Amino acid sequence: MLEVQDLVVEIAGVPILRNISFKLAKGEAMGLVGESGCGKSMLGLTLMAMLPPTGRITSGRIILDGREIQNLKSKEMLSIRGSDLAMVMQDPFTSLNPVMRIGDQVAESFVLHQGLSWRNARTEAVAMLGHVGIPSPEESARKFPHELSGGQRQRVVIAIAFSCRPKILIADEPTTALDVTLQAQILHLLRDLQREQETAVLLISHNIGVIASACETATVVYAGQFVETGTTASLLRSPQHPYTQALLSAMPRESHDRLQALGGSPPDFVSLGQECAFAPRCPHRFDQCDTTPPLIGTSHQVRCWLKKGSTS
16 A cells, blocks of 8 residues: 655755655554654655655655655645545644634545535535544534544544545554543544554554554654564564663553663764664664664564674
């Protein structure tokens, strides 16, 4: 459904995404996890052709359902964005038009991408609001975003995203602003809609627990590179990259557990050289880390020289 090959993205001339490659099958849920600023959200914006003015793809290919889309013009992307590709942003309040009624915002997708009249689109919008669990959907459709709770606003954004049955949904931290109970509800809703429509989902999060509960495969991102990727079960059961191990060590398992903090600071993209980006923070660093390793392995891949048995 989606294939990305050797993607490189620069912002103001600085490489932010470096040689990103992956495949996403129909109906698959893939998670991206990593610290803030590692490039996760930038990948989502790149796929949606929503890079900032100083951003550009310098090399690589993005293939959606057999069609290359990385060089499409803005008008061509309009027909893809919202229908074939959809995105749920982190903050639902800023994703919605504050002076436009909820029903009209959902109906707009049906008008733009399915050619419905506004009257029919509003009927479909009310049905979609009910489908995502908005209470009293006809009444809620007449409300403005500020009149809904945070969880309800996120459900509206999800309704807009799924209204045209997209092939790919990019969910960028969709539960960050919600409490734990609402997080579980939103993840359950995303999972139900994904299965119902057979949509492929790219779920972006800094929370490994969220990825574990919603995704079959998981990828750890560090300094704009994939450093470990495999099934979620294998990654959690047997993390092989020192960064992945550090992330998991920082997760509480029992109430009395002492969390293990990861030392150092995230890298400065401007000063990245030829060495492994994680080397300055890695407790296992050795001479070979002066060069960046490739992804090593098949079904479970790791960007680390330790994987190749260079040292114990």
